[in-house]
Amino acid sequence: MTNTAQLLDADLPAKLVLRGVGKTFRGNQGDVAAVEHVDLEVAEGEFVCLLGASGCGKSTLLALVAGLERPTSGEILAHGTPVVGPGRDRMVMFQEHALFPWRTVLGNVLFGLELKPGLPRRARTEVAMYYLELVGLTKFAHASIHELSGGMRQRVALARALAPNPQVLLMDEPFAALDAMTRERLYGDLQEICRKRRKTVLFVTHNVREACVLGDRVLLMTPHPGRICGDFRVELPRPRDINGVDIATLASRITTTLRAEETKDGGR
Amino acid sequence: MTRRVLNFVAFLLLLLAAWELLVRAGAWNAVLLPAPSTVFVYLVGAARDGTLLEAALVTGRRLGVGYALGLVGGLPLGFLCARFQFARDTIGVLALGLQTLPSVCWAPLALLWFGQTEAAMTFVVVMGTTWSILLATADGVRAIPPIWVRAARTMGSRRLHTVFNVLLPGALPAIVSGFKQGWAFAWRSLMAAEIFITILTGFGLGQMLHYGRELHAMDQVLGVMAVIVGIGLLAEQILFAPAERWLRRRFGLSL
Ligand SMILES: Nc1ncnc2c1ncn2[C@@H]1O[C@H](COP(=O)(O)OP(=O)(O)OP(=O)(O)O)[C@@H](O)[C@H]1O
Ligand SMILES: [Mg+2]
Numbered sequence: 001m002t003n004t005a006q007l008l009d010a011d012l013p014a015k016l017v018l019r020g021v022g023k024t025f026r027g028n029q030g031d032v033a034a035v036e037h038v039d040l041e042v043a044e045g046e047f048v049c050l051l052g053a054s055g056c057g058k059s060t061l062l063a064l065v066a067g068l069e070r071p072t073s074g075e076i077l078a079h080g081t082p083v084v085g086p087g088r089d090r091m092v093m094f095q096e097h098a099l100f101p102w103r104t105v106l107g108n109v110l111f112g113l114e115l116k117p118g119l120p121r122r123a124r125t126e127v128a129m130y131y132l133e134l135v136g137l138t139k140f141a142h143a144s145i146h147e148l149s150g151g152m153r154q155r156v157a158l159a160r161a162l163a164p165n166p167q168v169l170l171m172d173e174p175f176a177a178l179d180a181m182t183r184e185r186l187y188g189d190l191q192e193i194c195r196k197r198r199k200t201v202l203f204v205t206h207n208v209r210e211a212c213v214l215g216d217r218v219l220l221m222t223p224h225p226g227r228i229c230g231d232f233r234v235e236l237p238r239p240r241d242i243n244g245v246d247i248a249t250l251a252s253r254i255t256t257t258l259r260a261e262e263t264k265d266g267g268r
Numbered sequence: 269m270t271r272r273v274l275n276f277v278a279f280l281l282l283l284l285a286a287w288e289l290l291v292r293a294g295a296w297n298a299v300l301l302p303a304p305s306t307v308f309v310y311l312v313g314a315a316r317d318g319t320l321l322e323a324a325l326v327t328g329r330r331l332g333v334g335y336a337l338g339l340v341g342g343l344p345l346g347f348l349c350a351r352f353q354f355a356r357d358t359i360g361v362l363a364l365g366l367q368t369l370p371s372v373c374w375a376p377l378a379l380l381w382f383g384q385t386e387a388a389m390t391f392v393v394v395m396g397t398t399w400s401i402l403l404a405t406a407d408g409v410r411a412i413p414p415i416w417v418r419a420a421r422t423m424g425s426r427r428l429h430t431v432f433n434v435l436l437p438g439a440l441p442a443i444v445s446g447f448k449q450g451w452a453f454a455w456r457s458l459m460a461a462e463i464f465i466t467i468l469t470g471f472g473l474g475q476m477l478h479y480g481r482e483l484h485a486m487d488q489v490l491g492v493m494a495v496i497v498g499i500g501l502l503a504e505q506i507l508f509a510p511a512e513r514w515l516r517r518r519f520g521l522s523l
Contacts, residue, residue: 066422067422068421068422087424088422088423091422092419094418094419098415098416098418098419100437100438102437102438102519103437103518104518111423112424115423115425116424144518145520146518160423164423164424
């Protein structure tokens, strides 16, 4: 364990605590246990990647932490207080961009700020423009959403999530729909932003290398029911190169573990 | 754009010229279908003495009041139907049924209830507007991707804020087309009502048509018809074209 990781564990209170969290959906084909017995602590400023096959409950877990869904069992604490609904301290970036097409790029980033009390109009616009600059979209502030490319839309969504200055950022496969080159540029941007703004991040993905590049920790999940079955600490220096040897080595180790877990699961 | 406008203007002029020539050549009885020049002379005269403007204002006021009431009723009811199954099963089904009824069918009842008053006219227009606006709003709101609402909730949007800042703008493309349809229904039903019902409080365009026929003044009938077409086109350009342009620019739709 490196010094910083020890420090994070020792001195700072965990930002997110999940204790025995479970979520069962009542579906048409009976009940689905999307998530079961999840125990998890995420320290302040930590970047945690959730890795798992499709349908293993990653989005559900994120929605639970966001407060968009209520757990059927267990409890979730954010900064020591139980999560009972959505809050501006935990912003979400969804699997699809979820931007509002009737608003301009700037208008989308302003949405969350308009709901923040005690923020005059001028200040709101300044904050929004600051985040648009951070994601490199100043020139497109007054563009319509449909005029942007997929990568630009995801960057607007990132700016919108960052603008209310949440302590926790919940990201659900935000870059899944993008081409490799755009994605790699955004990895760089995201690492830079998290270094500058010091966010606690829960980042869902099913791309092993992506998890290794971004995460301080990589958690593995298995499906039916969704559970956490592995916890890897990534102690490589940043910024990391997705094509580097270190990442490849770690990724193959994680993939092997994931396979082993899946065959265990399949034998059931 | 100008090219296409010119095309149409040329086509129209050609049509009118042919019509004029045929009447002058005595192709049919000019009493039944007078020449465009006769209609034009009538229009100039009626515009000068103010009868046309007065009738247009009376009709416009009826339409405006009825349409506004239809909006005020249809929009919130549409939202209710979108959000609550119970409202859908009651008001929603009723609206679906009543929408198929041409609203001029309400005229006999309206006369009975309100007498020969403005209220009877307004009622017919309201019945023509409300249901299509209600249904379009309900469909539009229901078609909104749930992820927009979820995203708004994470940013702190609740109840009424969500209604006004997510559901309403999100359903705007559907709502505007509902408005447009409601307008068309209202305009048609008002004309029908004005032709059939004589109202003592005002003399609208429909009534001018009616009396044009009674007096065998076909120049008046055709002139008023032209005015009705003109008002319809103008309303389209003033009320809906800008809204649709905005929607297209923002949403990037081809409406
Ligand atoms: N609203 C819901 N109602 C019923 N079942 C649901 C609901 N949401 C999710 N599920 C079920 O829960 C399980 C986990 O879904 P979830 O969306 O969390 O998976 P995921 O890991 O995010 O998958 P992906 O990588 O494809 O996004 C799935 O089996 C899914 O069918
Ligand atoms: Mg998912």
